[in-house]
Amino acid sequence: MGLFNNLNFDKLKSGLQKTRNKLVNTITEAISGKAVIDDKTLDEIEEILITSDIGFETTEKIIENARVKLKKEKDRSDINIIQTVKDELTEVLMFENSGDEVEALKTKPYIILVVGIKGAGKTTTIGKLAHNYKKAGYNVIVGAADTFRAAANEQLEIWAKRAGVEIIQKNQGADPSSVAFDTVEKAVKGNYDVVLIDTAGRLHNKANLMDELGKIKRVIGKVVPDAPNETLLVLDGNTGQNALVQADEFSKVTDISGLVITKLDGTAKGGVVFQICAKQRIPVKFIGVGEGIDDLQTFDPKMFVSAIFDN
Ligand SMILES: Nc1nc2c(ncn2[C@@H]2O[C@H](COP(=O)(O)OP(=O)(O)OP(=O)(O)O)[C@@H](O)[C@H]2O)c(=O)[nH]1
Ligand SMILES: [Mg+2]
Incomplete structure (x- = not known):
């Protein structure tokens, strides 16, 4: 289990x-x-x-x-x-088992940075993850470091409420890394177990993206030297081949430790999961199978293949 x-x-x-x-x-x-x-x-x-x-x-x-x-x-x-x-x-x-998750979570706070292009499903995934960690008995805080869109805070706040977790947010236009900093600082002071940091999907170009992600990492590294413990790249499974291009682009600017493939409900392009795994050699950690809070599943290779092939 x-x-x-x-x-x-x-x-x-x-x-x-x-x-x-x-x-x-x-x-x-x-x-x-x-x-x-x-x-x-x-x-x-x-x-x-x-x-x-x-x-x-x-x-x-x-x-x-x-x-x-x-x-x-x-x-x-x-x-x-x-x-x-x-x-x-x-x-x-299949990937070599990267170790015991429960053991990894003894690192407190366990910091997860969530990245991906606009509309991939980052905020939704954070809401679902917050819910899962909370249910598993962990104390969760989320940081709204997508300060670009006015509605971004509100959206994450709704998810935080649903999941029953704490949220740190600032005004629109605030420096994303300052939100990330405050979130991690609060997590350390308040003895939180898990930190989930949302980021903006809209970025003008690669240099911009690299700057922003790099800065977030540097800034939270001042509070917790090894932060983040994980960087999850969220990809929309429905975009098929394009998801592959995104995985390539993000891998160039930051170390991705795991993938989340969303919108695998109702897509004909589920086969892309195999291609992404084969090309990137980054494990898929979670998959999104709907818009609801319970619609995130831990990725299980055997179960995934069986869901496609077995009667
Ligand atoms: N059907 C389905 N819809 C999903 C899934 N995950 C996310 N969505 C939907 O995709 C849309 C975009 O999701 P968001 O979580 O806002 O995406 P985002 O990456 O945060 O987008 P930006 O903040 O604009 O960068 C929303 O309408 C979600 O409900 C999923 O697994 N299945
Ligand atoms: Mg978002």
């Missing part, structure tokens, strides 16, 4: 229905009625994977491994090929 009790297979499965239709149903069609899976069928599967947002390179690897595996196998039946593709896809999502 993980830190949060937030897994809901049925919800994930229904959210990924369109991804499943695109991916699994077409694979099933390609192999149905074939007693033996030949190279031509593998080529067809390859094409299906590529057009399902899994990407060219990732697919190449999967198909190559599948070819090698199937050569050794006596059973080249359809069930076996789907199992092989599933295993390969699961493998892409």
